[in-house]
Amino acid sequence: MNVLQRPTLHDVAARAGVSIATVSRVLNGTGIIRPATEAKVREAIRQLGFRPNRMGRDLRMGQSRSIGVLLPTLANPIFADSVAGIQEAARNAGWTVLITSSDYDTGHEQTAVEGLLSERVAGLIITVTNADTSQVLNSLDNELVPYVLFHNETGNPARSCVAVDNARAGYDAAQTLISHGHQRLGMVAGQFAASDRSRSRHAGFTVAVRAAGLPQPDLIEIDFNSDIACGALRAAFLTPLRPTGIFCSNDLLALRTIAGLRELGLAVPYDVSVIGMDGINVGQLIAPSLASIVQPSREMGRQAFAHLLARIAGDAEPEQIRVPHSYRPGQSLSAAKLQE
Amino acid sequence: MNVLQRPTLHDVAARAGVSIATVSRVLNGTGIIRPATEAKVREAIRQLGFRPNRMGRDLRMGQSRSIGVLLPTLANPIFADSVAGIQEAARNAGWTVLITSSDYDTGHEQTAVEGLLSERVAGLIITVTNADTSQVLNSLDNELVPYVLFHNETGNPARSCVAVDNARAGYDAAQTLISHGHQRLGMVAGQFAASDRSRSRHAGFTVAVRAAGLPQPDLIEIDFNSDIACGALRAAFLTPLRPTGIFCSNDLLALRTIAGLRELGLAVPYDVSVIGMDGINVGQLIAPSLASIVQPSREMGRQAFAHLLARIAGDAEPEQIRVPHSYRPGQSLSAAKLQE
DNA sequence: CGGCAAAAAGAAAACGTTTACATTAAACTC
DNA sequence: GAGTTTAATGTAAACGTTTTCTTTTTGCCG
Structure with missing residues (x-):
């Protein structure tokens, strides 16, 4: 020896x-x-x-007691927390987790998944920009490796997913704003191309606004990478009939939006009320604290892993798992001023 | 077939x-x-x-073109960003990255490293609670797997590390506060037991304060998991001779501290100036924006990977790599009021 | 204490690569 | 065009496990 x-x-x-x-x-x-x-x-x-030696064992077993995770980014706490949940569940089960991020780039998605498959992961948990048009998913369907869509919803019964009901979340956000007396609503979203979740939330938001008999809400698209006080915000808010209540498609975007509004001389919640989505922790530390539709991100990670493991073991059929969201109040959302 | x-x-x-x-x-x-x-x-x-099939290849090659990363948590953006840097460099080199987190638990550190070693990673990038007393490092020194300490500093020439000069960072933080006219300084730190970085920063901070001929600064220890407005904060600030300028050992803690001060009826920066450390992005989105000693986290990740790869290839000896930090101004730090 | 079932341990093949070494095919040389 | 170098391809072993199939050992009964 x-x-x-x-x-x-x-x-x-x-x-x-x-x-x-x-x-x-x-x-x-x-x-x-x-x-x-x-x-x-x-x-x-x-x-x-x-x-x-895991290499010897894995080769012999033809499987690698490891799963692959593909997320847009770890910079957003919603995904970092999700990963923590996945890892916790994986550790308990004696599995290891390979994490990659796509940076919201469809090309990276493809190569990242290729890389994970080369590692012979036994399964995948992935978040793609758009579950309905994703090329990656189509090619994955031809593989033998089970996967679970994560944060993406799908109507395809052959595909598993773990996600909140995003349309419903958007609907609830609108209702919350409306119940606080807001009549002119708007929604701030990241580039739609980069997120089907954004689109679902917007759809639900719009439904609720219309159902309340209110005018069609503004849609303000903001490039994730652009400056804080971008033109889109300026155009939408420097008008007498500006929205008094807005829903941001995620909390990070909400923080950017609030900062942008501040630069425009608008105070939150005094001039504009803001509700975000995700329920990231820092939202509760800042002033004004951020009202948000909360996703149980850690729990979602746990569930995604549990379901994936069942799929790998052959114990489960594809399933669309909807997890409940909830509303967390915050100072960024207050009652609309009556005189407006 | x-x-x-x-x-x-x-x-x-x-x-x-x-x-x-x-x-x-x-x-x-x-x-x-x-x-x-x-x-x-x-x-x-x-x-x-x-x-x-990577399993076949890895077994034959006796090595797994993958490295292991152990961090305290992904919930802190400083680590999430670091990981992004590591992954970026790894992807470019065709390597994969296994990520685990210890949640600041020494026990978890040991088992996590064990797990990574079982995966036969070719090297490790790790952040431990305390580099000088870590049991994990001692056992790693007996392994054949090279590792790079990350965010931890070490004086041990046999060990590689990539980190900022934490003592110097603390020193600079104090100097910045002092140059803004602050005379009564304090430092807020997470539990010292959980971070040797905290201790180094505190040491440097103290040196600068003494060098300026100012009184010994308060040290306020806060449990990461405790409530926002904790007793320690109350005791330190509900006194007429409370500090007017404080240094928080990381940005997340700074956000908590600012929130805590707010609950005590103290406004930042009007009543108290705050400077954090890490330079997380959200610090620039909030109001007041957070002054901070910035670590180039992403770049640190890249460097850690590059050096580890060199160590794995046998092209490099252990090296203590110091990366430069910088000061990012923010509204949370303003000039001290003269009458005080 | 011989015989036999059950328990315990061993021998060897297989997983999918890479690579040292052997072999064959091509390309010159005079 | 026979001999010789060189280019191209093939053969087979090895990496460290798990597991099937055999073999050996143990324990038990009459």
Whole structure:
């Protein structure tokens, strides 16, 4: 045994005076072994500091007790928290997690998934920009690897997903604004192209506004990468009939929006009320605190993993899992001023 | 070939009418192959949708073109950004990254590293609670796997690290407060036990304060998991001689602290100036914007990976890499009032 | 204590690569 | 065009496991 190499089953077997099969059985608790033998083996393992080589095991098993995760970015706490949930569940189950991010780039999505598949992950949890048109998903359907859409909704019964009801969330956001007396509503969204979730939320938002008999809400699209006080915001708010209540398609965007409004000389919630979505933690630390439609991100991660594991084991059919969202009040949303 | 199995080298070889060695050579660009042969092989690869099995390759190569990353948490943007930098560099080099988090729990650190080692990662990038006393590092030193300390500093020449000069950062924070006229300074830190970085920053902070001939600064320790308006804050600030300028050992803590002060009826920066550390993005979105000592987190991630790769390749000796921090002004830090 | 079932342990193949070495085909040389 | 170098391809072993199939050992019964 080369001292510079990690010990293998053979080394352990040699030292314990048994065969590698026996060592393997001790390690995995399979088969029946005499207590005396097991003791010898365990002692050898301890002495050598042996740790099974996953490469050998995985190759033999044809599977890698690891899953791949593809998210747009870790910079948004909603995804970082989701990952924490996935990892927690995976750790408990003895699985490892490979994380990649696409930076909202469809090209990266494809290459990232390719990379994960090369690693022979046993399954995937992925968030794509657009679940209905995604090329990646189509190619994945031809693979043998089960996957769970995450934060994306799908109507396709052949595909699993874990997500909130985004349209309903948008609807609830509108209702909340309306119930606070707001009549002129608007929605700020990231580039629609980059998120089907944004579109669903907008759709639900619009439905609620119309149902209340209010005028069609403004839609203000903001480039995630642009400056804070962008032109779109200026155009929408420097008018006498500006919205008094706006829904931002996510909390990070809401923070940007509030900062932008501030630059335009508009105060939140005095001049404009803002409700965000996601329920990120910093929203509660700032002033004004951010009202938000909360997603149970960590729990979503746990559920996504649990379901994926069931799919991998063949214990489950594809399923569309809807998790409940909730409303968290905040100072950024107040009652509309009557005189307006 | 079973249609339910992924194709292997053998399948490709059979279809192209060559040997598996030739296919392997085409794949890796090693050896010389006739253009006609290469074309046949590539066509077969295309037709079968072949993708090399990393498990087989890794086992043969004895190494897994993947590295492990251990961080306290992804919930802090400083670490999420760092990971983005690591992943970016890794992707460019064709490596994969396994990410785990310890949640500031020393026990988790040990098991997480164990897990990564079982995956036979070729190297590690890790942030521990305390680099000088860490049990994990001692056991890692007995392994063959190179590692790079990340955000932790070390004086041990046998260990690599990538970090800012935390003591200097604390020193600079104090100087900045002092140069704005502040005379009564304090520092808010997470539990010291959970971070050697906190301690270094505090040490540097204290040095600068003393060098300026000012009284010993208060140290206010806050449990990361406690409520916003905690007793420690109350005790330190509900006194006539309260600090007028405080340094928070990280930005997230600064946000909590500002919120806590607000609950105590103290306004930032009017009553108290605050400077944080890390330079997280949300700091620039909120009001007041957060003054901060900025760490180039993404760049640090890139450098950590680059150095680790060099260590893995045997091209580099352990090295202590110090990256420069910088000061980013913000509204949370203003000039001290003269009459005080 | 011989015989036999059950328990325990071993031998060997297989997973999908890469690569050292052997072999064949092509290309010169005179 | 036979001999010789060089280019191109093939053969087979090895990486460290798990597991099937055999073989050996143990325990038990009459």
